Amino acid sequence: MENTKNLEAIAIQVRRDLLRMIHAKNSGHPGGSLGITDLLVTLYFDIMVHDPENFDMDGTGQDLFFLSNGHCSAAWYSVLARSGYFPVEELATFRAIDSRLQGHPTTAEHLPGIRIASGSLGQGLSVACGAALAKKLNDDSRFVYCLCGDGEIEEGQIWEAAQFAQARKIDNLIAFIDHNGQQIDGTIKDVLNLNHLKQKWEAFNWEVLECNGNDIKELIETIRSAHDKSGKGKPIVIIMKTEMGKGVDFMMGSHKWHGIAPNDEQLEKALSQLEETLGDY
Amino acid sequence: MMGKYTFTEKKDTRSGFGAGLYELGKTNKNVVALCADLTGSLKMNDFQKDFPDRFFQAGIAEANMIGTAAGLTIGGKIPFAGTFAGFATGRVYDQIRQSVAYSNKNVKICASHAGLTLGEDGATHQILEDIGLMKMLPNMTVICTCDYNQTKTATIAVAEHEGPVYLRFGRPAVPNFTDPGQKFEIGKAQQLYEGADVTILATGHLVWEAVEACEALIKIGINADLFNIHTIKPFDVDAVLRSVKKTGAVVTAEEHMINGGLFDITAQHVALNRPVPMEAVAVFDKFGESGTPDELMKKYGLKTVNIINAVEKVLKRKQ
Numbered sequence: 001m002e003n004t005k006n007l008e009a010i011a012i013q014v015r016r017d018l019l020r021m022i023h024a025k026n027s028g029h030p031g032g033s034l035g036i037t038d039l040l041v042t043l044y045f046d047i048m049v050h051d052p053e054n055f056d057m058d059g060t061g062q063d064l065f066f067l068s069n070g071h072c073s074a075a076w077y078s079v080l081a082r083s084g085y086f087p088v089e090e091l092a093t094f095r096a097i098d099s100r101l102q103g104h105p106t107t108a109e110h111l112p113g114i115r116i117a118s119g120s121l122g123q124g125l126s127v128a129c130g131a132a133l134a135k136k137l138n139d140d141s142r143f144v145y146c147l148c149g150d151g152e153i154e155e156g157q158i159w160e161a162a163q164f165a166q167a168r169k170i171d172n173l174i175a176f177i178d179h180n181g182q183q184i185d186g187t188i189k190d191v192l193n194l195n196h197l198k199q200k201w202e203a204f205n206w207e208v209l210e211c212n213g214n215d216i217k218e219l220i221e222t223i224r225s226a227h228d229k230s231g232k233g234k235p236i237v238i239i240m241k242t243e244m245g246k247g248v249d250f251m252m253g254s255h256k257w258h259g260i261a262p263n264d265e266q267l268e269k270a271l272s273q274l275e276e277t278l279g280d281y
Numbered sequence: 282m283m284g285k286y287t288f289t290e291k292k293d294t295r296s297g298f299g300a301g302l303y304e305l306g307k308t309n310k311n312v313v314a315l316c317a318d319l320t321g322s323l324k325m326n327d328f329q330k331d332f333p334d335r336f337f338q339a340g341i342a343e344a345n346m347i348g349t350a351a352g353l354t355i356g357g358k359i360p361f362a363g364t365f366a367g368f369a370t371g372r373v374y375d376q377i378r379q380s381v382a383y384s385n386k387n388v389k390i391c392a393s394h395a396g397l398t399l400g401e402d403g404a405t406h407q408i409l410e411d412i413g414l415m416k417m418l419p420n421m422t423v424i425c426t427c428d429y430n431q432t433k434t435a436t437i438a439v440a441e442h443e444g445p446v447y448l449r450f451g452r453p454a455v456p457n458f459t460d461p462g463q464k465f466e467i468g469k470a471q472q473l474y475e476g477a478d479v480t481i482l483a484t485g486h487l488v489w490e491a492v493e494a495c496e497a498l499i500k501i502g503i504n505a506d507l508f509n510i511h512t513i514k515p516f517d518v519d520a521v522l523r524s525v526k527k528t529g530a531v532v533t534a535e536e537h538m539i540n541g542g543l544f545d546i547t548a549q550h551v552a553l554n555r556p557v558p559m560e561a562v563a564v565f566d567k568f569g570e571s572g573t574p575d576e577l578m579k580k581y582g583l584k585t586v587n588i589i590n591a592v593e594k595v596l597k598r599k600q
Contacts (some may be wrong), residue, residue: 108383116380117380122344126349126351130360131353134353134355135356159345162342
């Protein structure tokens with residue numbers, strides 16, 4: 001319980017960070033970033049075995065995380081900085097010229113914590129499959145995590161990867177679907193109805209779990225349950241129901257905040273709902 | 282009369298790739314291989330058979346194969362991902378661009394059946410744009426080998442090179458004439474003939490055609506400086522410009538579209554540094570079609586005679 005409270009406090013600070021970062025450059029994706037904050041905090045501050053101070057590309061003996069929906073970079077950068085991968089002050093350079101914090105994550109600027117470029121959607125799950133196979137070849141028993149957006153899985157490559165992962169029995173891979181039901185042009189239901197999402201992954205022979213992706217306690221329990229189901233020949237997916245814009249009342253439940261920045265007044269209103277817990281950067 | 286270069290047999294370059302990959306399987310435990318349901322065509326069977334734990338059948342799903350290859354590098358593996366050249370490039374351009382080239386991953390993209398010599402399957406399978414697509418990507422090394430021996434040594438050499446590589450080879454049996462013991466040097470043009478009249482730059486299957494052209498030209502008193510440009514990128518600018526300074530005329534020869542290929546990169550450097558007349562033996566803004574490799578190479582003007590004609594034309598322009 002104490003732990004959950006701490007994680008919730010970190011998540012509030014991450015939400016403040018990402019809103020301030022996006023506001024400062026009048027550019028970025030607040031909606032999805034707010035929705036996935038609880039998962040990223042749970043992974044990096046509770047679940048994952050990792051070594052932020054000594055980042056190396058291979059991450060041998062560590063858990064790896066891939067953000068396939070790279071447009072949610074602001075949340076990831078904040079979580080990486082807050083967990084010690086790079087100085088928190090560097091968050092102020094998000095999307096600026098000469099920054100390591102590119103609009104979408106990249107290895108090109110050698111930012112600790114990033115292992116592949118993402119942004120063009122649909123590619124991260126394949127990369128995660130490869131990294132998980134490399135762990136098996138190296139007798140490395142740690143996990144590979146990958147987060148995909150629910151809009152993102154409209155991409156065909158996701159289903160190529162889904163097919164491949166089960167055929168090759170990649171059972172050290174845990175994927176998350178950020179199921180907020182929204183994408184740029186509207187609701188997923190209106191744009192390209194996914195229908196029967198759970199049954200699709202089941203039909204692809206994945207172990208499927210579901211949870212509320214904005215409830216840290218439930219996330220921890222579900223991921224632990226996923227660990228129990230690992231190593232049994234099937235890849236695991238956690239479909240997590242989230243709220244786009246979670247934590248800021250006027251941003252919640254709409255696709256309108258997918259890719260626009262809050263203005264001065266909106267930022268002030270948003271921050272008033274998110275108490276500074278760790279100190280702003 | 283015997284020429285400068287001889288061969289005892291014709292062999293396909295893809296078999297050189299398969300032999301090189303198998304050699305790597307024995308010598309480098311980090312080398313892994315992926316294939317998109319063309320294991321036999323790519324000659325990857327021996328690797329698959331003897332190193333099953335390091336071979337990943339990707340199925341007919343090339344986009345995922347490229348992404349998986351990129352992921353395998355995270356953990357120190359050196360993935361060789363093989364399929365036909367068209368599916369290894371055009372079909373997966375964005376995957377290569379983001380997950381391999383921009384991410385600067387140590388992936389070796391192994392592309393067989395490139396160009397017209399794929400033959401009877403026709404234009405859907407005969408990619409003539411792949412060199413252009415790949416050489417436009419920052420971080421990407423682009424290699425196009427000329428025979429079995431060279432494809433084998435190049436395959437072994439790219440495993441030692443850290444970074445993304447596009448390795449292009451083909452289907453038909455062609456004269457196997459290069460020295461099997463010669464180390465493959467990425468980025469270093471291989472001089473095959475010396476002469477002061479004209480520079481000939483050839484790549485892939487056109488190298489042997491250019492060798493035959495040089496022999497024929499010698500008989501009519503024309504001495505060509507012939508280079509095998511097995512590495513399109515990084516381009517051996519120094520060797521080419523030194524030769525161009527001497528000869529003052531260039532002919533390029535490639536089984537590729539004139540746009541984006543060897544002519545393109547040569548013209549770029551010649552235009553910027555030492556403009557001289559140039560002629561191209563290449564495909565001019567056309568798709569291929571069904572036919573035997575030899576029929577196609579004749580119809581599309583990629584034979585020895587076309588190189589000789591291009592040399593005569595460029596020499597007239599030089600005067």
